[in-house]
Amino acid sequence: MKSIPEIRSLFPILTREVNGKPLVYLDNAASTQKPQAVIDTISDYYARYNANVHRGVHALSVEATEAMEGSRKKVQRFLNAIEDREIIFTSGTTHSINILAQSWAKDTLKTGDEILISALEHHSNIVPWQMACEATGAVLKVIPVTDAGELDLEAFETLLSAHTKLLSVAHVSNALGTVNPIQKLIQKARSSGALVHIDGAQAVAHMPVDVQALDCDFYSFSAHKLYGPTGMGILYGKASHLEKMNPLFGGGEMIKSVSFEKTTYNEIPFKFEAGTPNIAGIIGLGAAIDFMYSLDWKEVKAHEQRILALALSELGKMEGMRFIGMPAERSGVISFLIDDIHPSDLGTLLDKLGIAVRTGHHCAEPLMNRFQIPGTLRASFGIYNTEEDVMLLAAGLKRVVPMLS
Numbered sequence: 001m002k003s004i005p006e007i008r009s010l011f012p013i014l015t016r017e018v019n020g021k022p023l024v025y026l027d028n029a030a031s032t033q034k035p036q037a038v039i040d041t042i043s044d045y046y047a048r049y050n051a052n053v054h055r056g057v058h059a060l061s062v063e064a065t066e067a068m069e070g071s072r073k074k075v076q077r078f079l080n081a082i083e084d085r086e087i088i089f090t091s092g093t094t095h096s097i098n099i100l101a102q103s104w105a106k107d108t109l110k111t112g113d114e115i116l117i118s119a120l121e122h123h124s125n126i127v128p129w130q131m132a133c134e135a136t137g138a139v140l141k142v143i144p145v146t147d148a149g150e151l152d153l154e155a156f157e158t159l160l161s162a163h164t165k166l167l168s169v170a171h172v173s174n175a176l177g178t179v180n181p182i183q184k185l186i187q188k189a190r191s192s193g194a195l196v197h198i199d200g201a202q203a204v205a206h207m208p209v210d211v212q213a214l215d216c217d218f219y220s221f222s223a224h225k226l227y228g229p230t231g232m233g234i235l236y237g238k239a240s241h242l243e244k245m246n247p248l249f250g251g252g253e254m255i256k257s258v259s260f261e262k263t264t265y266n267e268i269p270f271k272f273e274a275g276t277p278n279i280a281g282i283i284g285l286g287a288a289i290d291f292m293y294s295l296d297w298k299e300v301k302a303h304e305q306r307i308l309a310l311a312l313s314e315l316g317k318m319e320g321m322r323f324i325g326m327p328a329e330r331s332g333v334i335s336f337l338i339d340d341i342h343p344s345d346l347g348t349l350l351d352k353l354g355i356a357v358r359t360g361h362h363c364a365e366p367l368m369n370r371f372q373i374p375g376t377l378r379a380s381f382g383i384y385n386t387e388e389d390v391m392l393l394a395a396g397l398k399r400v401v402p403m404l405s
């Protein structure tokens with residue numbers, strides 16, 4: 001694999017300064033930075049073959065369509081889906097989950113059915129299900145989280161029943177970094193007859209995902225957390241489910257024929273892709289996947305574990321440090337508080353030192369309530385972060401904490 005300095009050199013933003021200091025970017029769970037290849041691919045589309053897709057006979061439209069459908073194949077291979085028609089382009093994880101909640105759930109669920117989520121979900125994997133439950137009379141059940149920030153698996157088994165129609169859980173927690181034992185969860189849910197959706201927003205940049213091996217029914221993620229563009233995401237679904245689902249939006253592209261008497265819908269995946277798609281974003285996602293293939297998963301993981309271990313050890317030396325959650329399997333994220341200092345005060349002062357971290361509830365308010373805290377300071381790591389970044393964070397905290405104590 002490329003060395004970390006080589007990888008860093010591919011990301012132009014990493015050479016910039018913030019407040020007169022070299023940027024230390026530790027907000028990768030919110031959004032990752034983009035390699036030059038992704039930026040160039042997007043600009044190349046606009047500069048050389050910008051046109052609408054699927055409808056044109058002219059050269060630019062054909063080129064754009066080929067590039068876009070080429071990206072669909074790249075995503076298919078990246079997730080190891082059986083067919084490329086199982087890959088639906090969306091605007092992000094949030095959009096993907098809303099398609100499921102509005103289309104699959106509203107047509108399938110009835111009073112007394114249950115959807116099972118967990119207490120560590122992002123709001124995107126909570127609110128759409130609440131809306132679906134409200135519309136159908138289904139009930140939302142929640143797997144509790146232990147003090148370590150892991151799912152309570154005994155409680156999961158108790159909650160899972162013949163009433164459970166869908167299990168929808170995060171692969172990795174955005175707030176704590178917990179890697180959920182999704183293989184086990186999927187197996188149990190399937191054996192009780194439930195379908196499974198995995199929110200992979202925080203997983204795809206950190207570990208290989210094989211939807212066939214997992215045997216999940218649906219999997220969603222956002223391109224911008226995978227070194228790709230914003231406004232772009234994926235909903236993977238087994239073809240047998242997608243074929244049965246009604247489209248969420250009506251309009252161009254999603255139809256086979258339209259008349260005032262009767263409209264018939266297009267095949268999957270187009271049935272779910274009404275209107276002109278985010279062509280630049282889709283092609284950019286393809287470039288981000290090419291970038292991921294230039295890395296070696298084993299080394300990505302080893303690098304990340306080295307950074308996490310160093311961060312836990314260095315930050316753990318600080319007086320008043322309170323880590324929120326200490327999951328046995330963790331990926332990319334550390335959440336903490338120091339004494340009773342408000343995390344946003346710490347975050348604002350760290351920014352003065354060029355260090356970008358996230359503060360607040362991380363769109364996981366129920367999880368914060370579980371730990372009886374208003375929020376945390378979250379450092380989240382990407383492939384370009386170094387041991388030096390961790391040391392700068394630790395040194396930065398040592399400098400700013402006394403100002404706020």
Ligand SMILES: Cc1ncc(COP(=O)(O)O)c(C=O)c1O
Nearest residue numbers: 092093094122124174201202222
């Ligand atoms: C676990 C998880 N799910 C869903 C989302 C929502 O992603 P997006 O805002 O890209 O739709 C996020 C974003 O932080 C996330 O971390």
